Amino acid sequence: IWRSALRFNRRVQQQEGYIPPEEYNVDFQYCPEDFTDVGQAEVLSRVSGGELRYSPATDYICYNGAYWEESKHGAQAVAQRLTANQLEEATSTAEDAWAVLTKNGAAEILAAMSKKKAESMLTKDQTAAYIKYKKAAEYKSFALDRRGSRNITNTLKEARPMLAITPQELDADCYLLCTPEATYDLRLGMAGGRAHHPGDFMTKVTSVSPSDKGADLWQKQLDLLFGGDRDLMDYVQLVAGTACIGKVFIEQMIIAYGCGANGKSTFWNTLARVLGTYSGNVSSDALTVGNRRNIKPEMAELKGKRLVIAAELEEGTRLNTATVKQMCSTDEVYAEKSTRTPSALSPAIRWYCIPTICPRSVPSTPVPGGGSSWCRSTPGSPGAATSKTMPSTSMRTPVPPSLPG
DSSP states (O other): HHHHHHHHHOOOOOOEEEEOHHHHHOSSSSOSSSHHHHHHHHHHHHTTTTTEEETTTTEEEEEEEESSSHHHHHHHHHHHHHHHHHHHHHHHHHHHHHEEEEEEEHHHHHHHHHHHHHHOOOOOOHHHHHHHHHHHHHHHHHHHHTHHHHHHHHHHHTTGGGBBEEEGGOOOTTEEEOOOSSSEEEGGGGGEEOOGGGGGOOOOOOOSOOOOTTTTHEEEEEEHHHHTTTHHHHHHHHHHHTTTTSSSSSSSSSEEESSSSSSSSHHHHHHHHHGGGGEEEEEEEGGGTTTOOHHHHHTTTTTTSSSEEEEOOOOTBBBBBHHHHHHHHHEEEEEEOOSSEEEEEOOOOOOOEOOOOTTTTSSOOOOGOOEEEEEEEESSSTTEEEEEEEEOOEEEEEEEETSSO
């Protein structure tokens, strides 16, 4: 008999229009159980958990339909929207309840005598309608009060532990790539596209979606930049592809150096623009010996980045081997944004340095004809570095100004 009852319950739950008991017995959707800051915060976390989260390392983050972004103003807007929904719900319920009081004659009784005497003369149905009206009126007064600036701030403050999320939960799946049109599982290629979902906790997005538009123009640009060197182009294709993945598979920093006006910045900046917020820049002095400023806030801004470019270095500058090793390894990096709580960041970055002159910590290999070289530098023990130099290629030909980027 019990199994039969369970099967019947499942069939009823699957019927269209079914309302669970916990929802059917609730008069209001947005009304808190108690009219306090904590009660309001509980409602906010219940109805807005899919678009609002908090962590000490990021403060409030909001879901915009495609990805999560840090936004105090966005969190404030969510809290304001809740009070607007509450006010609309309370006003509508109060108006409906008063219409019922008018229809059953209770409104006339309330208007003709004192409140206490009128309440003693109401019938059972009139009393039920009157109680509903008073509850809606009290709810409306609460909603109006919650729209104050101080109460909005108090609500967000009390909601922090209820909406808490750790930084490690953000961008946790290294194979997911968020684009304007869809989120792609890179292991499945173009077949891995699916709709955006807040549960993915993506905090970055590319500038464009995957497409073969402009492929011929891009291939011509590559042939021009790399002089038709297929081995070099295949290698650059490899390192560019790893920049799309949010995990360090090769602990290296790619250094592109050579004379000016040969396409180094054009190539890497094009990739950076395509990757959108997955890419970033870092001050070149943050990676060099002799830097005395705190670079942790700058490093903290690289959370979730997959491609980071350092600008050109001054001649004679030496890279800080310890810093480079830390940034290019798989070990967690502890950093904090200004006025934020320190957090552990798992490196998922492909680093690129674009100097005109090769840094002193990377041995410069003479190239016949004075052309530039592409070096892969892997930091070794302190004070030392090893490198492999790819086949040289002339990059002296200026990039035509008509090409994009």
